[in-house]
Amino acid sequence: MDLDPQLAALRPLGGFFALRTAAPTARQAPRPLPTLAEAYAAASPDGDGHPLTFRVRKVARALRAPETRIAASVAQQGLAARLWSVALGCAALYGELPDLDPRLLLWDPDGSAPDDLWLTEVRARPADAATLADSVLHAHLEPLAEALRTRHRLAPGLLRGNAASALAGAARQLDQWARVHGRTDVRARSRALTAELLAHPLLAATGTLTGTAFRRRSCCLYYRLPGAGVCGDCCFVRPPRSSPRAPSG
Structure with a gap:
C-alpha cells in the first residue's frame, strides 16, 4: 500500500498514531506554530516563549511536578511516543515512511495528541529500520535530548x-491492533522493526524486550510525582522510599 496524502490508515490506531497532513486552520491554531526544528533550537533556559520551555512548564503545572526535570522527562517521552507511533505505524501498515524532517512538522506545544502535530508535506521514504532510526532517533530524539539537557x-x-x-509502547499498541484485526503482516513487520531498532547502539543498553513486553534499566522519574507509582516497564518494582536521584541507565 502506498502512502496516501492524509495518512488515513493511521487513524483507526488511535490518537498517538494519527497525524494531520494539512496546514492547521486559524480555528485549530490561532497563532503561528513552530516547527520541531525550531523547538529543538537553542534558546535561553528562562525564555517561556520558547516552545520546548513552554511545554515543560505546561506539563509541570498539569502534573504538579515538584521538579521541572520530571516534567521535562514526561514531555520528552510523550513526544517520542508520538513520533515512534507515526513512524512505526506507517512502516507496518504502508511499507513506507513519510519524511519526518523536523522542518516539515509543525508542533503545538499547548496541544495534546492527536492535535499537536501537522506534517506539511507527505513525501515517501523507505520503511527499513535504518531509515526509521535516522528519521526518529537522529533527526528528532537526539536534538530533543540535547535541548532538554541544556535546560534540565x-x-x-x-x-x-x-x-x-x-x-516499545507504540509497538505494543500496534501489535494489539494487528492481532484484533487479523493483520499478521502488520504484526510481523512491527515486531521485526522494533527488535531491530532496540538493537540500535543508542537503544541497545536501555532494557530487555520479551515478546512485546519491555523492561527498562532506567527510570523516567514519574514515581516522584505526588501520589504516583511506577510505570509498567520501570526498573523499579515499587517506588523507592528515599532516593536523591533515580538511576540513569
Whole structure:
C-alpha cells in the first residue's frame, strides 16, 4: 500500500498514531506554530516563549511536578511516543515512511495528541529500520535530548530509556491492533522493526524486550510525582522510599 496524502490508515490506531497532513486552520491554531526544528533550537533556559520551555512548564503545572526535570522527562517521552507511533505505524501498515524532517512538522506545544502535530508535506521514504532510526532517533530524539539537557538535569541514559520505552509502547499498541484485526503482516513487520531498532547502539543498553513486553534499566522519574507509582516497564518494582536521584541507565 502506498502512502496516501492524509495518512488515513493511521487513524483507526488511535490518537498517538494519527497525524494531520494539512496546514492547521486559524480555528485549530490561532497563532503561528513552530516547527520541531525550531523547538529543538537553542534558546535561553528562562525564555517561556520558547516552545520546548513552554511545554515543560505546561506539563509541570498539569502534573504538579515538584521538579521541572520530571516534567521535562514526561514531555520528552510523550513526544517520542508520538513520533515512534507515526513512524512505526506507517512502516507496518504502508511499507513506507513519510519524511519526518523536523522542518516539515509543525508542533503545538499547548496541544495534546492527536492535535499537536501537522506534517506539511507527505513525501515517501523507505520503511527499513535504518531509515526509521535516522528519521526518529537522529533527526528528532537526539536534538530533543540535547535541548532538554541544556535546560534540565537529565541523564543521557534516562532520555535514551524514555526513547526505548516510547518505541516499545507504540509497538505494543500496534501489535494489539494487528492481532484484533487479523493483520499478521502488520504484526510481523512491527515486531521485526522494533527488535531491530532496540538493537540500535543508542537503544541497545536501555532494557530487555520479551515478546512485546519491555523492561527498562532506567527510570523516567514519574514515581516522584505526588501520589504516583511506577510505570509498567520501570526498573523499579515499587517506588523507592528515599532516593536523591533515580538511576540513569
